[in-house]
Amino acid sequence: MIGITSKLAKFVAETKFTSLPAVAVGEAKKHILDCLGVTLAGSREEPSRIVADFVRESGGNPQASVLGTGFTTSASDAALANGTAAHVLDFDDVSWSLTGHPSASMLPAILAVAEQTGASGKDVLLAYVLALEVAGKLGAGTNPAHYELGWHATITLGSLGAAAAAAKLLDLDRDRTAIALGIGASEASGLRQNFGTMTKSLHAGMAARNGVMAAALARSGFTADRSILESRFGFFNVLCRGVYDEAKIVGHLGDPFDVLSPGVGFKQYPSCHGTHWALDAAIGLAWEHDIAPAQVQAIECIIPDLFAQMLIHSDPRSGLEGKFSMEFCMAVALLDRAAGLRQFSDARVQAPDVRELMKKVKVVIDRESSEAGRTSNFSHVTLRLNDGRTLARRVDVPKGMPECPLTMDEVVDKYRDCAGLVLARGDVERSIDMITGLDEQRDLSKLMNLMRAVD
CATH class of the missing domain: 3.30.1330.120 (2-methylcitrate dehydratase PrpD)
Incomplete structure (x- = not known):
């Protein structure tokens, strides 16, 4: 009988862009725009500068951009730096199925691998929706038990979503995707006691980096347990004390997609x-x-x-x-x-x-x-x-939640406020056009050139 890990891997490997409802693609664009804006604003904060300096000093092949810094580095290090910047202001979006921050922990992995491989805008949108699907469905089936144990789901579940997305961009088959999840599960950590410190934002960067590394290793023939989630010493038993609901995790994959229901909330305030x-x-x-x-x-x-x-x-x-x-x-x-x-x-x-x-x-x-x-x-x-x-x-419902969402115009205004702290006005407007038309972009080169153009 096929297990939970394999079911998730099969869904990721077999889902195509044409399977996505148009409304899911639209929501993905809104959240990618929002996340890129808060990442640019966050790139000027001290924790982000420290991580960016660490990455710069470490060297690395120039595979992917570090936003707002003017330099490129390896895909995994770019994911680490951008994920930290995306979360440092606590202005990034939230998922109540995940009980954490989806875009900051997963989008930087997607952008890094996409830039490295020359993936299209459609590839990015598909990987993004699948990342949220894996992490969101896992969150729905393990929380609140997982969260209440003190784990920061932004990294523990975010690492798995990022691994799934990176595996999709690398075109891994079901078996290799399951192995990527196996690696990602062993990378998952992050303690809520670090809330209110620089390390909380590092959690998002680590999740993104973990996903990039897990998929790259899996592609190269690295091994991991293919049933890591449900096995005796796997994720559910160790990190959730055996409390999980299989039906909530794999019973309705893509029906509907998590980005649509329960959906992902935008933040009006840069706080918890x-x-x-x-x-x-x-x-x-x-x-x-x-x-x-x-x-x-x-x-x-x-x-x-x-x-x-x-x-x-x-x-x-x-x-x-x-x-x-x-x-x-x-x-x-x-x-x-x-x-x-x-x-x-x-x-x-x-x-x-x-x-x-x-x-x-x-x-x-x-x-x-x-x-x-x-x-x-x-x-x-x-x-x-x-x-x-x-x-x-x-x-009962704050502005920005899926039940009371921000309009696209409101998301664009927030993006302008955030991105305008780093980019020139003309570049802000050009980047808005590129992101809202992401499904028409052949690759990310023009967008990333804008995003890293400030030093």
Whole structure:
């Protein structure tokens, strides 16, 4: 009887671009555009510069571009650097089936192998949809058990999605694709304790690099267990304590594709996605009622247990830690009526007005609702004012989620804001045309030339 690993490998090896619904291709373009924008913006951050310098000093054949840096390197190292840059701002998209960040961990692998091999835009789009399918279906069948053990699914499951995508671009057959998954499963790691540090963004880069390496080794004849997911000492038993649902993983592959249902969410704010419900609520209340921070006596934020597991820094000391602090996010939401790139800085986290307002924030965990899973995600923010008034708002679906998606125009605007930090205005517009017309591109050479043109 064919096992889960082989079923996934067969699906990846046999699926063709013509099998993709047009709407799936459209969604893929939107998310690729979004991810490339936040990667360019992230390339200027310190963690990205450190990794890029490491890669540059390591040398390597000039196979693929490191975005926003002006240099090329080996495909695996380019994937490492670009994946780190894609995730460093925590502005990249999110998947609640994966319980992690799909594009930042998988797209850099796809771009690197595609540039190395001269793959077409259609090849890239197909690999992208398949990467999300493998990682998303695995997430649906293993979470929350896998995530609750402390694994960062962005790298553990992202490595498998990236390996599948790279295998597709290298045109590996079912057997070799299963071996690539076997290698990728042994590369999978990443601990959530590193949230709020530079290493969290490195997880995405490592996932992308892992995928490139796994597929390349498999193509060269390297061996690995072909049933790595379901075997006695395989992924499910070791990293999920044996808790998984086979039907959710392989029962409906491509029917529908994960990129369509449950879909992938865009981020409005460069912070942990578990803060976005409350940020929508608090910023909305601040604008609607014209609240001055001095009016606020207390702030209560009720969240599900899953969000609490993500938000591990109640007393942040850096901008990175602030991304995982509900207390900080509520403070800047009321003080600045915004939560953009400039809010999540070391200086803003240490600002006296922020520190003072953070003391008034109380986070309450609604553990019962968390048992219902993803559909129970919400935040309820209550502001108690000095004049005795109480203002409250509950948000069940934040802007950007598949149920309340960003339009293509909104994604393009976000891309312009992010890419414009690095690229010249004309290059920003040219790159938008190339990405939105990706299925018509013979290869990625022109696009990558634009993307790496700044040093």
